[in-house]
Amino acid sequence: MKKLVVLFVMISSVSLAQRGHKDSNRIGIGAGLTQMSIYTDNFSVTPEAGWIGGLSVRGNYYNNWQMSFGMFFTDSNFSIPSQNGLLQGKTMYKMSAVQIYIVPSYVAIEDHLNLEFGPVLQINGKLTIDKDDENNLLLDQPGLIAKDIVDVSKINANFYVGINGGIKNVRARIGYQYGLTNFFGNLKNNDNVKLLGEKMKGNIGLISGQITIYL
Template sequence: MIKKILFFVLFSTTIGFAQYGYRDSNMIALTLGLNQFSLNTSDIQSTPGTGWNVGLAMRGNFYDDWDAIWGLQFSEYNFKVATLNATLRDRETNFKLPCANITFQLSYKFIENHLSVEFGPMVQINGKLAVEKTDENYVIKGDEEYTAKDLTNISNVSFYPLIGITAGVRNVRLNVSYQYGINNMLGKLDGGFSGHASVLSGNVVFLF
């Protein structure tokens, strides 16, 4: 399924940009980098964690100093939640969230091939949160009715507005971006939990 989505994104983008001819900005972008994921909630105690990103995108001329970017990025997000183990000792339990992110961004070029800002929507598709089996039955600190395993059933689709800045040379650039989850990530849980994700990413972008 993911391969079909990637093919569709790249095929659609290539067709869409063809009308602009062979301009310098029409490029394929490969991104590699790290992210810091935070779960913003007052219902549980959580701390940010570090994960990774890898993605592929098409960047092409849109209008005057504007480019358009279609992309598919695979990420693993990590964060920790305060829990109590079987002997009621404090423990930080790590949660992982593998996901696929589909983005469409507009990019304003301050300096051609060197400095630009990007913004646009991102759609995240994911399964359940992953937690180590040894930690599944640890209870959530401050809300002992729930275990770590209870928190794994989260929303499978999330929407993020994204903003970023990219700087470098024609074929290698650095990108820093921030995105904030609009929908309640914990909305599928019983008990009225509320939590919104935010992600800060730093990527190296290789353009071909």
């Protein structure tokens, strides 16, 4: 993780050094909320609220195009129907991740509105759940319990589209990420999943809204 932070700072420094005299080249500090879902035929997933925050650099590139570099940390959540004894409810899953993106940005209205799109590299650990929920039976897959599906893919590629609008120093940023890789790819190594004889496949869907302050 330290190496990623150092790399981001180096990229930011180079960008600012090259374009430092133009107002549109700024470091931004942003934070906001997320709503995460998983597109899958294996489970009935309910999106849940989470948070996101981090640093970004927005710099001039060519004519009406800019380039954005960013590193964000997120705890995003979703839930799956489950049963504990005779009680039915849902199990909440949390994904803690760092996201790194380098995306082009079209200046629709100078100093006020940018349209953004591009790739996001996501590095995450295992999903986390409350200890009391680990043995909940998953209603969509009765052969599995909640802790059987926490070991998801650790490196994921997403595609981001969004808008960045407001005034020069304060912007609202609203975006959507779709996972291009199989988020449940690692589950093939779980013995209980193997017994099902069913392929686990899921793609991330992540909505985020942030307020970014540019320094």
